Amino acid sequence: MPVLPDRDGLDAPVTLDRREGPYGEVVLRQRGGHFEIIANGCFLMDTADGRSERLLMQAALDELTVDRPSVLIGGLGVGFSLAYAAAEPRWGRIAVAEREGAIIDWHRTGPLAAFSQHALDDPRVAVLHTDLVAYLAGDGETYDALCLDIDNGPDWTVTDSNAGLYGTDGLAAARRRLAPGGVLAVWSAQPSAAFEKALRTAGFRDVHTLEIPVRRGVPDVVHLARRA
Template sequence: MIPWVQLDSAKIPDGGELRLKRRGAEFSIMLGTNELMNSRLSGSEEALAKLSCDRIRGRKEPHLLIGGLGMGFTLRAALAELSDDARVTVAELAPAVVAWARGPMAEIFDGSLDDPRVTIRETDVSGLIRSGAARYDAILLDVDNGPEGLSRKANDALYDRAGLSAARTALRPGGLLAVWSSGPDAGFTRRLRDAGFSVEEIRTRANGRRGARHVIWIAINTAR
């Protein structure tokens, strides 16, 4: 078997270290002993984009905010679904992840970062969510391990009552908040409903019909 080779590492805010590893054509991003993502497992991240884009299809000049660049699965899937007049803002807190996307993982990203519809912001997505009202048609969060944080405690603030209220304010009427998670969280579903969202909880596989079962919440802003 081909051994894993570590290509790079980078500190993240609030402590911890990300490590980029490669084995042949396969990439992995690790946090300690936990694998955050793998280039062979893209199904649920792609579903996050497709489910969201299906629900805003037909809107003129739709604006998506994606929290977390990762390996670009969600970004590429969104670009394939969106119209030419769309805008996609991607917030990535770790500059090293953006550098890896343009460097050793460039083949995986397949030029998506250079799409004219895309803007990359090296910042915390929570700041963009709080930057103004009714700015986005969809906010897609693939940050950390889902509502139950793993890599960074501050990420929990995206999913608490105040964070969900801020997300709802940032959405246009009928816009949606889509959240990826490694597993179910009944408390989070209740918080979404308490925040005024209409909620759908969808189970999906990590890799098509195989792999671990992940969860995607599609929460619609019902304000008019």
């Protein structure tokens, strides 16, 4: 199980909003000057440190050679990935898939707008209010990069339905949605050798993992792979 962020010395959390939706409960909490998103009692992410999310985007961009590449980000979260992408002029079309309407609201009119840096207003950005797993499984446009951060990793999903994303069918769907030579980048709170093997089995090449040191516990990682 991934290690939760160090909260020693910080204030007790204050719940700002709580919503019930088709995927369960989602909660926005404030702890001192930072905000946390909790889904079905599972800590997802907070605004204390965006290094992992930024590396997710930068690592994918560094793997690409096409001009003005397109990217699909899943999901919106606290907005670090989207803000970092929108601040980079090399990205062309930027789509972000988020299934929780509450999270989109917190960025449009709530306190998380400061962390996504109003990137939702960027003309390159399209916010897709949709379940990422279902969206990838459907027919639609392709992207040069898929940057996915909807769970705590392939081995610890927020909901059972997300598990399919990291298996045979989900990875096949991701490959179909990538342009030739496109890059899949998946954030995880811990390394997963099983997921690396699954990527290779699904036909991806150049599979490798980047580590992001954290204050305690095992490093966060970004799993990277390329469509052959």
